[in-house]
Amino acid sequence: MTFMFTVSPDFTPDHLSGWYIFNTWLQKQTGEGIHLEMYNDFQNQRQAIEDDKVDLIYANPFDAAMLVREKGFQPLVKAEGVADEAIIAVNADNAVEDVAHLSPGVKVAYTEDPDVQMMGMIMLEPGDLDGNNIKPQLCDSYVLVAKHLLRGDADVGIFLAEAYDDLSSVIKKQLRVLVRSQISVIHHALMIGPKLQHRRADIEAALLAMGQDEKTRGVLNSLGFSAWNKVDDEEMEFMIDLMDTLVI
Amino acid sequence: MISDMKAEDIMGEYKETTLNLYHSISRKVLYTEIETPYPDGKLIVSTTTPEGVITHVNQSFIEMSGYTEEELIGAPHSILRHPDMPPAAFKDLWDTVKRGEKWQGFVKNLRKDGGYYWVKATVIPNVRHGRVVGYTSVRRKPSRTKVEECIKLYPTLF
Numbered sequence: 001m002t003f004m005f006t007v008s009p010d011f012t013p014d015h016l017s018g019w020y021i022f023n024t025w026l027q028k029q030t031g032e033g034i035h036l037e038m039y040n041d042f043q044n045q046r047q048a049i050e051d052d053k054v055d056l057i058y059a060n061p062f063d064a065a066m067l068v069r070e071k072g073f074q075p076l077v078k079a080e081g082v083a084d085e086a087i088i089a090v091n092a093d094n095a096v097e098d099v100a101h102l103s104p105g106v107k108v109a110y111t112e113d114p115d116v117q118m119m120g121m122i123m124l125e126p127g128d129l130d131g132n133n134i135k136p137q138l139c140d141s142y143v144l145v146a147k148h149l150l151r152g153d154a155d156v157g158i159f160l161a162e163a164y165d166d167l168s169s170v171i172k173k174q175l176r177v178l179v180r181s182q183i184s185v186i187h188h189a190l191m192i193g194p195k196l197q198h199r200r201a202d203i204e205a206a207l208l209a210m211g212q213d214e215k216t217r218g219v220l221n222s223l224g225f226s227a228w229n230k231v232d233d234e235e236m237e238f239m240i241d242l243m244d245t246l247v248i
Numbered sequence: 249m250i251s252d253m254k255a256e257d258i259m260g261e262y263k264e265t266t267l268n269l270y271h272s273i274s275r276k277v278l279y280t281e282i283e284t285p286y287p288d289g290k291l292i293v294s295t296t297t298p299e300g301v302i303t304h305v306n307q308s309f310i311e312m313s314g315y316t317e318e319e320l321i322g323a324p325h326s327i328l329r330h331p332d333m334p335p336a337a338f339k340d341l342w343d344t345v346k347r348g349e350k351w352q353g354f355v356k357n358l359r360k361d362g363g364y365y366w367v368k369a370t371v372i373p374n375v376r377h378g379r380v381v382g383y384t385s386v387r388r389k390p391s392r393t394k395v396e397e398c399i400k401l402y403p404t405l406f
């Protein structure tokens with residue numbers, strides 16, 4: 001039997017090969033046939049989840065609720081020291097100093113990344129902005145969000161903080177951060193579906209041991225972090241409750 | 249686990265009043281006109297038992313309330329109750345979450361030092377294995393326009 005592993009489409013492109021290396025390690029470790037399927041967009045991945053094709057997923061916090069509550073997934077681990085945070089940025093030449101000074105009708109550039117979009121919109125709320133009074137500019141990547149700001153096609157950009165920090169210094173010099181979220185409890189998690197759940201304990205143990213061993217730490221480094229940390233059911237439930245409070 | 253506020257904790261000039269909490273305990277509160285602005289980008293998070301006794305607070309909660317974690321855990325959530333908040337708001341909060349629904353509203357909270365801060369709060373029931381085991385509240389920065397509306401509205405609700 002072959003299982004299917006997929007990664008939330010908001011992963012950094014630099015880590016694409018890292019996920020293939022990780023999947024090879026995972027197959028060897030578990031002795032199971034695991035096929036890594038990378039989706040370019042959220043819609044196709046959602047459909048695969050809907051059709052019960054997915055057995056393992058590095059899920060974004062937004063999808064975690066649905067995976068647990070509707071699809072019977074359980075959490076395994078999260079990346080050590082990596083939380084999902086969002087940034088609201090403007091062109092450095094923009095006179096606006098505070099979100100409260102923005103006005104209805106502002107052009108806001110963002111990506112399809114659902115949790116970043118949500119955190120960004122929450123940070124715009126103190127300026128009385130919401131989905132009904134902004135002009136959305138959907139972009140395919142955070143680099144394009146930055147370009148929209150540089151060209152003046154957008155007034156405000158919503159970034160995944162990690163993606164913003166990774167922008168080149170030439171670009172960052174022309175931008176200015178208005179707000180950076182400091183939420184620290186919203187994170188991606190590796191989750192396991194019903195068909196693989198009989199292996200949950202041993203897969204989790206193998207994942208947690210990765211950070212201890214130099215060779216397997218190298219696999220994690222190619223994903224951009226150095227160890228997995230355990231996520232128990234209650235921590236996941238807490239994050240889901242928290243996400244629930246934020247969706248309106 | 250809730251005591252009268254003490255004059256030595258208060259910063260600045262204050263007024264004094266007595267609140268009836270939990271419809272039985274009375275608490276002397278001392279309050280000033282000093283507002284602490286909501287910090288940008290942060291969320292204030294707490295969890296309670298089904299009775300409203302605090303079981304978890306995050307760092308932003310501690311900083312904004314002015315209490316220590318030890319003082320907060322085990323205290324009823326009305327430790328933050330500000331005399332300017334109309335009781336009807338909290339009745340609506342409890343009625344809503346007891347129906348299993350999400351409540352949202354603007355709340356003026358009282359700090360240990362007598363000052364206050366405004367939040368936009370959302371409260372939801374924590375359902376585990378089909379049972380409500382507690383409630384979680386997440387507060388975010390409110391818009392000034394909404395706060396001004398509440399400043400006008402709340403005194404009319406007493």
Ligand SMILES: Cc1cc2nc3c(=O)[nH]c(=O)nc-3n(C[C@H](O)[C@H](O)[C@H](O)COP(=O)(O)O)c2cc1C
Pocket residue numbers: 268269270271294295296300324325326327328329330333338341355357371383384385
């Ligand atoms: C999860 C949760 C969070 C709450 N947060 C606050 C709060 O921040 N400030 C507040 O005054 N009351 C809050 N309350 C309501 C209090 O429990 C209480 O009902 C209110 O302060 C009025 O006091 P009383 O019920 O003791 O009369 C919260 C309740 C719950 C369940």
